Amino acid sequence: MAYKVVGKSVSKVDAIAKVTGKAKYTDDFPERDMLVGKILHSPYAHAIIKSIDVSLAKALPGVEAVLTYKDLPRIKYTTSLPGVIEDVIEQELEAERIKFGTAGHPYSLDPGHRDVEDRHILTKKARFVGDAIAAVVATDELIAQKALKLIVVEYEVLEALTSTDAALKEGAPLIHEGREGNILASGGFAIGDVEAAFKEADLVIEGEYETSIVQHCHMENQTSYAYQDTDGRIVIVTSTQIPQIVRRVVAQALGLPWGRVRVIKPFVGGGFGNKQDVCIEPLNAAMTLAVGGRPVKIELTREESMVDTRTRHAFKFKIKTGINQDGKIIGIHISAVSNTGAYASHGHSIAGSAGGKFRYLYPTKALKYDPVTVYTNLPVAGAMRGYGCPQIFYAFESHLEDVAKRLNMDPIEIRRKNLVEVGYVDPVSKNKITSCGIRECIDKGKALIKWDEKKALYKEQGGDKLRGVGMACFSYASGTYPVALELAGARIVLNQDGSVQLQIGATDTGQGSDTVFGQMVAEVLGLPMDMVHVLSTQDTDISPFDTGCYASRQTYVSGMAVEKAALEVKGKILGFASSMTDVPVDRLDLLDQKIVYKHTGESVLTLEQVAMQSYYDRVLAKPITSDVSNNARVNGIPFGVTFAEVEVDIKTGKIKVLEIYNVHDSGTIINPQMAEGQVHGGVSMGMGYALSEQLIFDEATGKVLNNNLLDYKLPTIMDTPDIGVAFVETYEPTGPFGVKSLGEPPTISPAPAIRNAVLDATGVAFNRLPMNPQRVFEGFKTAGLI
Amino acid sequence: MFKRIAFTVNGKAFNFEVDIRDSLLELLRHRLGYTGTKKGCGVGECGACSVLIDGIPFDSCIYLAVWADGKAITTIEGVAAKSGELSEVQKAYVDQGAVQCGFCTPGLVLTTKAMVESGKGFTREEIKRELSGHLCRCTGYQSILKAAEKSLEGHICRCVDSPHYKESLLQEKS
Numbered sequence: 001m002a003y004k005v006v007g008k009s010v011s012k013v014d015a016i017a018k019v020t021g022k023a024k025y026t027d028d029f030p031e032r033d034m035l036v037g038k039i040l041h042s043p044y045a046h047a048i049i050k051s052i053d054v055s056l057a058k059a060l061p062g063v064e065a066v067l068t069y070k071d072l073p074r075i076k077y078t079t080s081l082p083g084v085i086e087d088v089i090e091q092e093l094e095a096e097r098i099k100f101g102t103a104g105h106p107y108s109l110d111p112g113h114r115d116v117e118d119r120h121i122l123t124k125k126a127r128f129v130g131d132a133i134a135a136v137v138a139t140d141e142l143i144a145q146k147a148l149k150l151i152v153v154e155y156e157v158l159e160a161l162t163s164t165d166a167a168l169k170e171g172a173p174l175i176h177e178g179r180e181g182n183i184l185a186s187g188g189f190a191i192g193d194v195e196a197a198f199k200e201a202d203l204v205i206e207g208e209y210e211t212s213i214v215q216h217c218h219m220e221n222q223t224s225y226a227y228q229d230t231d232g233r234i235v236i237v238t239s240t241q242i243p244q245i246v247r248r249v250v251a252q253a254l255g256l257p258w259g260r261v262r263v264i265k266p267f268v269g270g271g272f273g274n275k276q277d278v279c280i281e282p283l284n285a286a287m288t289l290a291v292g293g294r295p296v297k298i299e300l301t302r303e304e305s306m307v308d309t310r311t312r313h314a315f316k317f318k319i320k321t322g323i324n325q326d327g328k329i330i331g332i333h334i335s336a337v338s339n340t341g342a343y344a345s346h347g348h349s350i351a352g353s354a355g356g357k358f359r360y361l362y363p364t365k366a367l368k369y370d371p372v373t374v375y376t377n378l379p380v381a382g383a384m385r386g387y388g389c390p391q392i393f394y395a396f397e398s399h400l401e402d403v404a405k406r407l408n409m410d411p412i413e414i415r416r417k418n419l420v421e422v423g424y425v426d427p428v429s430k431n432k433i434t435s436c437g438i439r440e441c442i443d444k445g446k447a448l449i450k451w452d453e454k455k456a457l458y459k460e461q462g463g464d465k466l467r468g469v470g471m472a473c474f475s476y477a478s479g480t481y482p483v484a485l486e487l488a489g490a491r492i493v494l495n496q497d498g499s500v501q502l503q504i505g506a507t508d509t510g511q512g513s514d515t516v517f518g519q520m521v522a523e524v525l526g527l528p529m530d531m532v533h534v535l536s537t538q539d540t541d542i543s544p545f546d547t548g549c550y551a552s553r554q555t556y557v558s559g560m561a562v563e564k565a566a567l568e569v570k571g572k573i574l575g576f577a578s579s580m581t582d583v584p585v586d587r588l589d590l591l592d593q594k595i596v597y598k599h600t601g602e603s604v605l606t607l608e609q610v611a612m613q614s615y616y617d618r619v620l621a622k623p624i625t626s627d628v629s630n631n632a633r634v635n636g637i638p639f640g641v642t643f644a645e646v647e648v649d650i651k652t653g654k655i656k657v658l659e660i661y662n663v664h665d666s667g668t669i670i671n672p673q674m675a676e677g678q679v680h681g682g683v684s685m686g687m688g689y690a691l692s693e694q695l696i697f698d699e700a701t702g703k704v705l706n707n708n709l710l711d712y713k714l715p716t717i718m719d720t721p722d723i724g725v726a727f728v729e730t731y732e733p734t735g736p737f738g739v740k741s742l743g744e745p746p747t748i749s750p751a752p753a754i755r756n757a758v759l760d761a762t763g764v765a766f767n768r769l770p771m772n773p774q775r776v777f778e779g780f781k782t783a784g785l786i
Numbered sequence: 787m788f789k790r791i792a793f794t795v796n797g798k799a800f801n802f803e804v805d806i807r808d809s810l811l812e813l814l815r816h817r818l819g820y821t822g823t824k825k826g827c828g829v830g831e832c833g834a835c836s837v838l839i840d841g842i843p844f845d846s847c848i849y850l851a852v853w854a855d856g857k858a859i860t861t862i863e864g865v866a867a868k869s870g871e872l873s874e875v876q877k878a879y880v881d882q883g884a885v886q887c888g889f890c891t892p893g894l895v896l897t898t899k900a901m902v903e904s905g906k907g908f909t910r911e912e913i914k915r916e917l918s919g920h921l922c923r924c925t926g927y928q929s930i931l932k933a934a935e936k937s938l939e940g941h942i943c944r945c946v947d948s949p950h951y952k953e954s955l956l957q958e959k960s
Contacts, residue, residue: 011880018888019876019895021822021862028821142807217923219826219834219889269824269889270923302827510887510924673883677925681886684926709831709921717927718918 005522006737009673010529013515014267014508014536023267026223026239031295034225035064037287038144039298040134040151041308042126045160045377045702046175049124049133049153056150057136062143065290066151067135069122072097072286073255100253103346104242104276104383106485106547116184116344118176121253121282126155127175127342128377129703130307137287137296162702164316164339164374175342175375184340184373185348188355189428192366194322197331201322205403209317209395210768212694213339216312216384217714220269221305226284228293229262234285237264241275241509242548247540253282254289261285265538268509272685273383275509276550277345279309306707310382311695313350313373314339317395322366327409327417331366334358334396338373338381338388345382348373349483354388356483358396359426360433360475360637362418377702379695383550385682386747389476390689397472397752398767401759411756412442412451415473429482431635435740437665437728438473438639444726445471445643445663454645458761464650467658468761471643472752478636478732478741479553486632488558489544490565492521494573494624496615498593498607499531502565505546506558507538511743512674513554517562519670520736524566525573526590545629552638552741555670559736561630568626577610579620634734638741640664642683642753648761650785653777655691655758661724662746668738669727675742679725682746688715690751694770713772791855795820796864804851811835811846813854814861822862822892826921833920836893837861843897845919862892865899875899875937884933886924894920898934913938 017023054066101115108114122132134151138144161167161175167182175182198204224238234256240246243263251258268275280298287296300309315338322331338351351371359367404414416439424433446452454469461467479486491503502521508514518532525532535543546558570590577595578585581604589598593607614624645659662679669675692713696705706712731738751769758776759765764783766776780786788803795818804813811828814820814837823846826834830848837846838860865873872880875898885891894917901916908916913934914927922930 009883012883012885014888015880015885016872016876018885018891019862019872019879020866021820021892023888024821025824025889027815027825030819217921219832219887219921219923220824221826268887269826270887272923302829302831510889512886673929677883677886677929680926680928681924682926685923708829709827710829714921714923715926716918716921717914717931720927723926723928 003523003737005519005529006670007668009671010515010519012512012674013518013534025220025267025269026225026237027299029237031225031227033294035137035139035291035294035296036141036144037284037296037298038136038141038148039132039283039304040148042129042131042133044126044155044157045129045162046158046173047126047155048158050156051154052134053152054134056152057147060143060147060150062139063136063147064139065137065287066147067122067286067290068133069097069120069124071290072121098253098255100249100282101344102249102278103349104245104278104548104550105349106487107248116347118344121286128379129701130379131342132283132308135283135287137291160377160702162377162697162699164337164376167374167376175377179375182375184344184375186372188369188371190368191427192331194331194333194366194368197366198320198322201330202324203406204320204322205406206318206320207399207402208767209319209398211315211391211394212769213314213378213381214312214689214693215306215695215712216272216274217709217712218270218272218274221300221302222275222280222309223297223299224281224284225295225297226288227295228288233260233262234288235262235264236281236284237266238281239268239275240265241268241271241507241550243507243538243540244505244545244547246278246281249278250282250285254285263540265507267536268507271509271549272385273387273550274310276383276548277310302709303707306695306712307379307704310345310384311341311379312384313381313388313391315391315395317392319395319399321399321403323403323407325407327407327414329362329364329418332364333368336371338371339376339378340373341376341378341380343380345380350381350388354392356429357389357476358392359428360420361473363420363424378697379704385685385744387551387744389474389748390686390751393472393474393748394751394755394769397749398755398765401470401756402765411471412446415442431637433637434734435636435667435730435732436639437730438641440728441639441641441663441665442473444728445641445661448661448724448726449643449645449659451643465647466650466761467645467647468757468759469643469645470753470756470758470760471641472749472756473641474639474745474748476552476638476741476745476748478556478638478735479632480551481633481635485547486553486557487629488546488561488632489629490558490561491544491627492565492569492625494569494611494614496611498611499533500525500527500569502532502534502562503543504558504562505538505544506554507549508536509549511678512671513549513558515674516555516670517559520559520562521566524563524570526592544627552743552745555739556636556735556741557632559739560632561628563736564630565626565628568628569624572624572626573607573610576614576624577605580605580610580613636667636732636735636740638664638666638745640745640749642749644750644753644757646754646757646761648758650762650780653773653780655754655771655776657687657721657754659724660721660750661726663726663728664742664745665728665730666742666745667730667732667735667740669729670737670739675727676725678742679746680723682744683723683750684715684720686747686750687754689769690754691770692772789852791852793854793857793859795859796861806852808851809847810837810849810851810854813851814846820861820863824889824892826889833893834890836896836920838896838900841900841903843900860896862895865895873899875902878933878936882929882933882936884925884929890920890922894930898937901934902937910935
């Protein structure tokens with residue numbers, strides 16, 4: 001289909017604001033007499049507070065409030081505002097305080113489908129090193145920090161369970177009351193009879209794989225400020241991916257009606273899933289309530305952000321595959337243990353998503369998935385780019401490589417034998433594959449890396465530096481349907497000059513959604529990009545309802561609402577032109593800011609003439625707007641592949657990625673330059689996951705040892721090779737303009753592709769991430785290479 | 787304790803009493819409102835707060851405000867022309883798609899500007915080394931490198947941690 005704006009690399013709508021320093025992020029709005037909020041974090045991984053004395057802290061000049069669990073509301077829906085905190089009765093029992101869930105999921109009317117509510121704003125029982133125990137509001141940061149040191153806490157220290165093995169051990173203390181065995185949840189799915197399949201298969205192969213805990217490291221830390229407006233409502237300005245969900249969770253955490261909270265999202269300095277969670281806003285709201293509604297800000301330090309927000313779940317997998325000699329997979333059984341840390345947050349949804357999105361790639365007669373999500377006394381795991389998929393695809397794509405090796409089969413060949421085809425209907429979700437370019441992606445990637453040539457070349461090599469090539473595939477989803485609600489809203493207003501404002505509830509956190517939505521509107525209305533004004537700020541009082549930025553949903557799901565809103569405005573423009581000219585609507589079209597005759601293209605009116613009349617005609621005036629919502633009940637499945645070439649230094653254990661290509665089937669590409677940017681960033685994150693990134697813990701105490709950007713090995717520009725990007729553009733009939741998702745997928749397959757390349761180079765299989773020099777060196781020693 | 791200092795920001799003269807404990811970042815953001823300078827870590831790890839001090843990029847979070855006495859400071863707000871026209875470096879960052887969330891962008895634009903203005907030329911590896919003090923989680927650095935290369939066509943660099951800077955210091959001494 002020939003598009004004029006869609007498919008073009010137009011510049012990001014906010015690029016100029018960002019290169020000039022004019023883009024305002026949460027911390028960039030001055031509030032007179034802003035107070036500073038600081039958090040006292042637990043030094044113990046597992047401990048009960050026996051006593052807490054805040055009198056010295058309260059007495060410090062400049063301290064406006066000190067909060068502990070005792071100061072937080074204990075009855076749901078306390079409506080007395082302001083001063084809700086003073087109203088509650090002093091109550092020692094933590095159990096009486098409101099518990100809430102923090103995950104950025106849409107609310108569910110089905111109580112069985114809601115997030116686990118296991119968290120207090122401030123806790124009486126510390127469950128990880130960094131847990132929020134108390135908080136201070138003071139006139140400046142130094143006073144607040146000094147006051148934190150004056151809070152006297154007496155702890156009863158409990159056994160710290162710093163691994164899933166320790167947490168699952170019989171007799172282990174319970175991290176949350178009532179959660180027997182420290183199990184948050186378990187349960188996956190079963191298709192067919194996997195045991196029968198194993199009996200039928202020529203060969204049954206098993207393997208174990210393990211991933212690490214990593215952190216998002218968005219450049220802007222979690223930050224927010226909150227105040228009470230003159231009508232008593234709480235206003236929170238925050239760096240979030242999910243303003244509507246923040247609003248709901250803050251209200252739930254404080255026992256307020258949801259309409260008493262307003263959330264504003266300015267520009268956001270990256271999120272990657274960590275801001276698809278409600279981390280600091282409930283406490284921020286409690287702080288402003290404690291000081292009579294005066295503005296209070298919480299700006300986490302990098303060290304806090306890396307411990308007391310969210311991390312990526314570490315998984316341990318056991319995989320068993322039954323396969324025939326010809327390479328056809330008969331049955332797969334995957335068991336997984338997911339480490340959610342101290343609180344549920346997104347909890348078992350991550351394990352669920354992993355299995356759910358894996359199902360689309362290699363349909364088999366029998367597939368059984370048994371995940372269990374376990375509490376430990378470690379920082380809380382939540383959503384992170386890929387949502388369980390970097391974990392499961394690392395495991396399975398590594399495993400499949402091992403299986404191919406056992407069968408003496410080419411790794412590409414074994415995948416081709418088992419890949420999904422268009423028309424496949426997933427038996428669990430009932431989602432249908434309506435476009436699929438994975439085979440073409442593999443062909444393209446194979447040619448880009450010169451697979452056959454290099455495979456032949458590296459057969460005969462020696463010395464200390466060995467080279468190899470590897471690949472890995474993935475499938476994902478566009479949004480969460482049918483697991484959760486996929487509601488999106490868009491609003492368009494036609495201005496007097498024929499330009500439009502576009503308002504969306506979807507949030508741009510840097511990925512460029514505002515720009516692609518603008519392109520969609522420009523396409524439908526025949527406008528140049530500079531006639532489409534996209535409002536980047538989301539405000540729960542003003543913006544249309546949308547659940548936010550996660551699950552790679554926005555271009556696909558929110559794009560549907562945007563397209564619908566634009567089509568409605570187009571219809572209204574032509575209708576208005578018809579009323580002005582008496583030419584039937586179906587004879588008219590909108591082209592290059594003109595109303596034209598459909599059959600000749602001859603101009604009838606300018607768009608500006610119609611717009612002016614719509615505002616000022618004494619009889620016909622009725623400004624042209626649209627305000628639509630779209631509830632998506634479809635899901636376009638994206639696919640892709642990574643090809644990597646590595647050079648492994650046997651003596652030092654250092655793995656150098658020489659070449660890496662990601663090839664994606666994301667349907668139509670709306671903006672090639674920005675799409676490439678998504679792939680670059682995702683591959684970089686995937687390479688960090690493969691080679692260097694890992695939060696390191698003291699096993700005895702559960703303390704994070706590298707919660708800063710010096711010791712946590714985030715890839716720098718020096719570590720990053722050229723990242724090759726290619727697309728196979730299929731047309732996804734369910735998506736606006738034929739799109740499927742792209743934001744998260746690039747992070748999924750680099751780690752297994754690199755692992756498989758290292759295996760190809762050295763013959764050593766690394767089944768645990770990251771493959772950092774120390775671990776690789778040890779692996780080579782065990783394998784007898786050194 | 788306070789100390790009076792005189793300095794310029796983007797050519798505008800200031801004469802201020804500053805808390806001797808304050809960083810230049812705090813002075814710029816909180817007192818003067820130059821909020822284009824970003825704080826990503828506060829301890830000199832990420833480069834988001836970079837500004838130019840007498841033309842040389844520094845992490846303003848670990849540069850004390852009092853040290854700015856007598857110095858000329860350039861922030862991101864001072865890079866475009868007064869008419870609003872973007873500098874060549876800014877245009878390159880926009881055109882090459884080097885901007886995503888934008889939080890690391892001001893620092894990178896300033897370091898690139900310093901490299902351009904040094905008048906020196908250098909290899910791709912040297913550009914990477916110059917920019918390696920800036921962390922970015924969105925772009926995988928691909929388009930940033932392209933933008934820097936585009937900006938630097940026909941230039942070489944003399945930034946503080948460049949080999950050329952050390953050469954130029956040696957030349958000055960001799």
